[in-house]
Amino acid sequence: MKVRKRIVLAALCVASLALPAFAADPLPSWDDTAPKKAIVAFVERVTKEGSPDFVPTAERIATCDQDGTLWAEQPMYFQFFFALDRVKALAPQHPEWKEKEPFSVLLKGDVKGALAGGERAMLEIVMATHAGMTTEEFAETVKEWIETARHPKTGRPYTEMVYQPMLELLAYLRANGFKTYIVSGGGIEFMRPWTEKVYGIPPEQVIGSSIKTKFEVRDGKPVLVRLPEINFIDDKVGKPVAIHQHIGRRPIAAFGNSDGDLQMFQWTTAGGGARFALLVHHTDAEREWAYDRVSSIGRLDKALDEAQAKGWTVVDMKNDWKIIFPFENR
Amino acid sequence: MKVRKRIVLAALCVASLALPAFAADPLPSWDDTAPKKAIVAFVERVTKEGSPDFVPTAERIATCDQDGTLWAEQPMYFQFFFALDRVKALAPQHPEWKEKEPFSVLLKGDVKGALAGGERAMLEIVMATHAGMTTEEFAETVKEWIETARHPKTGRPYTEMVYQPMLELLAYLRANGFKTYIVSGGGIEFMRPWTEKVYGIPPEQVIGSSIKTKFEVRDGKPVLVRLPEINFIDDKVGKPVAIHQHIGRRPIAAFGNSDGDLQMFQWTTAGGGARFALLVHHTDAEREWAYDRVSSIGRLDKALDEAQAKGWTVVDMKNDWKIIFPFENR
Numbered sequence: 001m002k003v004r005k006r007i008v009l010a011a012l013c014v015a016s017l018a019l020p021a022f023a024a025d026p027l028p029s030w031d032d033t034a035p036k037k038a039i040v041a042f043v044e045r046v047t048k049e050g051s052p053d054f055v056p057t058a059e060r061i062a063t064c065d066q067d068g069t070l071w072a073e074q075p076m077y078f079q080f081f082f083a084l085d086r087v088k089a090l091a092p093q094h095p096e097w098k099e100k101e102p103f104s105v106l107l108k109g110d111v112k113g114a115l116a117g118g119e120r121a122m123l124e125i126v127m128a129t130h131a132g133m134t135t136e137e138f139a140e141t142v143k144e145w146i147e148t149a150r151h152p153k154t155g156r157p158y159t160e161m162v163y164q165p166m167l168e169l170l171a172y173l174r175a176n177g178f179k180t181y182i183v184s185g186g187g188i189e190f191m192r193p194w195t196e197k198v199y200g201i202p203p204e205q206v207i208g209s210s211i212k213t214k215f216e217v218r219d220g221k222p223v224l225v226r227l228p229e230i231n232f233i234d235d236k237v238g239k240p241v242a243i244h245q246h247i248g249r250r251p252i253a254a255f256g257n258s259d260g261d262l263q264m265f266q267w268t269t270a271g272g273g274a275r276f277a278l279l280v281h282h283t284d285a286e287r288e289w290a291y292d293r294v295s296s297i298g299r300l301d302k303a304l305d306e307a308q309a310k311g312w313t314v315v316d317m318k319n320d321w322k323i324i325f326p327f328e329n330r
Numbered sequence: 331m332k333v334r335k336r337i338v339l340a341a342l343c344v345a346s347l348a349l350p351a352f353a354a355d356p357l358p359s360w361d362d363t364a365p366k367k368a369i370v371a372f373v374e375r376v377t378k379e380g381s382p383d384f385v386p387t388a389e390r391i392a393t394c395d396q397d398g399t400l401w402a403e404q405p406m407y408f409q410f411f412f413a414l415d416r417v418k419a420l421a422p423q424h425p426e427w428k429e430k431e432p433f434s435v436l437l438k439g440d441v442k443g444a445l446a447g448g449e450r451a452m453l454e455i456v457m458a459t460h461a462g463m464t465t466e467e468f469a470e471t472v473k474e475w476i477e478t479a480r481h482p483k484t485g486r487p488y489t490e491m492v493y494q495p496m497l498e499l500l501a502y503l504r505a506n507g508f509k510t511y512i513v514s515g516g517g518i519e520f521m522r523p524w525t526e527k528v529y530g531i532p533p534e535q536v537i538g539s540s541i542k543t544k545f546e547v548r549d550g551k552p553v554l555v556r557l558p559e560i561n562f563i564d565d566k567v568g569k570p571v572a573i574h575q576h577i578g579r580r581p582i583a584a585f586g587n588s589d590g591d592l593q594m595f596q597w598t599t600a601g602g603g604a605r606f607a608l609l610v611h612h613t614d615a616e617r618e619w620a621y622d623r624v625s626s627i628g629r630l631d632k633a634l635d636e637a638q639a640k641g642w643t644v645v646d647m648k649n650d651w652k653i654i655f656p657f658e659n660r
């Protein structure tokens with residue numbers, strides 16, 4: 001009885017010691033390797049009052065890429081799956097698509113063949129599925145899709161294909177007074193309907209590519225109509241431009257995974273004071289995908305070289321992340 | 331002695347009674363007329379938990395025009411005074427301007443003559459003074475100008491030509507959980523360097539017209555260069571477009587003073603639930619300026635008719651505002 005009591009007490013002690021330690025670790029899915037240490041060191045530097053690197057809350061801007069940085073991007077950017085599903089859904093209203101490439105090829109189930117037309121084919125598919133409706137109608141379509149569509153490989157909702165360590169990182173930054181922004185090559189209106197729920201990032205902190213919209217009064221009701229015309233491509237040199245246009249402040253921290261993020265990193269780290277740039281390197285073919293320098297999606301080549309030259313933090317997904325997707329935790 | 335003591339005590343009582351009453355009035359420069367009552371009633375409706383009109387904090391978006399709504403706009407938009415001052419400052423580097431309209435006319439001091447060329451002349455002047463430098467250089471020029479330039483009529487810094495009742499209104503909205511945005515036809519980069527100090531509105535909540543910028547690496551340093559090309563005109567039908575692009579939420583309250591704000595009002599008030607639109611009507615030729623339906627600057631014609639038809643709140647500056655500029659208070 002006495003021994004048993006002691007064991008119970010010891011177990012309780014361990015539990016009570018272990019619990020606060022776990023609770024105190026804001027990044028439990030990160031291994032205790034260099035990237036985690038670099039993140040924590042940076043956040044402590046800029047938040048410690050009186051420190052020479054202290055940054056006031058209003059200036060704690062963090063910008064984060066989405067595809068391949070917050071959620072997966074293989075075997076294809078997820079927004080493109082949305083576009084393909086829309087082509088199928090809209091096909092009955094477009095009998096002409098049966099004879100018209102790339103739609104005809106796509107509707108026969110040949111995605112690769114449809115994309116053989118390159119950028120022009122892709123643009124045609126995007127415009128046919130993303131324009132012509134009001135902003136409210138488009139948002140409703142996105143909401144419905146994101147709740148029902150499933151990833152072809154995992155069978156999971158796309159919003160479960162997010163990176164648990166990055167969710168923890170965003171929450172950790174916000175707990176330390178950072179304002180977290182998404183800065184993505186993806187469509188701004190494709191992200192906004194669900195980013196708050198999934199990432200805790202509200203619509204006004206989402207920056208992305210866009211098509212033009214037009215204000216109209218229809219039957220006495222004002223609407224914004226989505227036009228089949230590119231407004232802005234938020235990728236590569238476009239990222240610093242969009243950051244400046246939307247935020248008007250230079251970020252002090254930036255997170256990305258590909259050459260599309262290189263200029264955002266250059267812009268962020270060129271500011272005065274403490275700066276932080278982190279690249280997610282896809283190295284885990286087993287739990288996720290492994291790709292970098294020669295991938296057509298999320299190519300990471302020049303940015304990897306520059307990260308090494310400039311000492312930016314590089315996450316080796318295989319060795320620095322305990323888990324990748326939240327569902328691994330269950 | 332006794333009488334005097336009583337008087338002193340009575341005076342103290344009055345003072346102590348009067349002080350909290352004043353402190354409790356968030357809009358002391360507003361007369362107790364219909365507009366003030368409408369503002370307070372609206373804010374109470376949307377902030378009272380459990381009320382059918384309650385709006386969660388995140389959705390309490392208020393958008394506010396600047397020229398003629400937050401600061402004066404006569405005898406000319408203030409940004410145009412900036413442009414004229416820049417033409418003078420840059421003239422030594424542009425000997426060709428001596429022979430080239432509209433610059434030649436302007437440099438002879440004939441502003442009216444220079445503007446006779448209409449929109450094209452104005453655009454030439456704006457591009458010559460607002461483009462060609464980096465965003466950081468431009469921000470420095472604006473900061474220096476806004477601190478040193480003086481209004482031709484009052485001799486005061488332009489940032490003192492702001493409307494005290496509107497400053498109180500912005501503070502009142504923020505104290506009630508609103509996020510306040512500027513949505514102006516003026517240049518976004520002309521406003522951002524000083525709006526936080528003057529209005530309490532940070533750069534990321536400033537929306538305006540813009541020219542294109544280009545990311546470049548100059549001598550190893552990344553910069554954004556301002557190009558002589560219009561990116562977006564944030565006026566009239568442009569306002570709802572820009573609001574949607576920047577914020578991604580529909581405002582529940584909007585403030586303006588001219589036909590340039592009409593579509594912002596239509597867009598704001600067409601949303602569900604409680605909505606508020608307020609027009610500042612310039613009716614006080616003595617303390618400020620009186621102008622509306624036929625003014626070339628800040629024309630208020632269609633929006634005034636629609637305000638009357640739809641029951642939007644109209645501020646009669648002469649009768650609804652106790653003071654207009656903060657300096658009247660001193």
